[in-house]
Amino acid sequence: MTAARRLVALIKSHISGDDAQFYAVAMQIAADEARQGHGRLAEVLKQMIDDGKARGAAILQQPGPVPMAQPKGELASLISVQYPETRLADMVLSEDLEARLRRVLLEQRQQRRLRSYGLFPRRKLLLIGPSGSGKTMTAAALAGELKLPLFTVVLDGLISKFMGETAAKLRFIFEAMNMTKGVYLFDEFDAIGARRADPNDVGEVRRILNSFLQFLEQDASQGLIIAATNHGDLLDPALFRRFDDVIEYGLPKPEFVRRLLLNRLTLFDTSALDWSAVFESAAGLSYAEIARAADEAAKDAVLANVKQISMASLVAAFTERRRSTSSVVPAIDA
Secondary structure (H helix, E strand, C coil), X not given: CCHHHHHHHHHHHHHHCCXXXXXXXXXXXXXXXXXXXXHHHHHHHHHHHHHHHHHHHHHHCCCCCCCCCCCCHHXXXXXXXXXXXXXXXXXXXXXXXXXXXXXXXXXXXXXXXXXXXCCCCCCEEEEECCXXXXXXXXXXXXXXXXXXXXXXXXXXXXXXXXXCHHHHHHHHHHHHHHHCCCEEEECCCHHHHECCCCCCCCXXXXXXXXXXXXXXXXXXXXXXXXXXXXXHHHECXXXXXXXXXXXXXXXXXXXXXXXXXXXXXXXXXXXXXXXXXXXXXXXXXXXXXXXXXXXXXXXXXXXXXXXXXXXXXXXXXXXXXXXXXXXXXXXXXX
16 A cells, blocks of 8 residues: 555544554554664654554543444444343343353453452353354343443455455454454354364465464453354364353253243233143244244234233244244255
């Protein structure tokens, strides 16, 4: 990039409020000056950039609610943002799983105290489990509990067909983590973290994973980084030791099916339900699928102008959910 284009990019990023891009371009200018032998000027520019980032981080670390943040510039195509109101109490969790998540929250809330002793809070989490088991909702609940924005990495924008471009975008995201405190979710993480020894692997896949491992290792931001996948068996073994906690999710046991349905149908009469038959009918379904089935049964009751959830309606909803999740689009012959 020429000096003129860098100047244009610098001004555009400043006008749009895209701090991450502004500092990235400024660092390029400093590096260019260093290459030209202007060491003193390069050092002054770098110090100014570091001071600016430090002031931004100090603002983000102030107590109180986090100001509304919207990704700008190139970052807008890489991450989406929401401000969840979900809490852990909204989820149906086992005692062990809830205890582990509350430990994460406690360490996040007490991180200054931990750091004063040279200790660091859990902040890099790997969530593994079947689709609909609550991984994405966990990210939303942690963001809601900590009153932080939830930034979800958009894989379509991140993964590029051009060699080396994905790694550059990953760097951009990790730089944003240092600028804005939040919960950063890498959903469908196996698209990034697949085993490097996979026989179908190509060089670009290895470069993406190596870049992610490097960025994750070096990251010292203040928020949470959450990677979620339905396919833990596909992940490269090197990933597991880079996370502070690996949390596994499963399909709901009968007692959790009951709790979930009662929570979901709290406005209705569930006295007619045969719980043994409910458990049998719901076996193999995820939390999300059971919640959707409960909503369908509730809509049937509302439309029929009754307050009672019928067994037939709920079983029919379970059957419909099972059919829709197990259906496969037939292959088309070439």
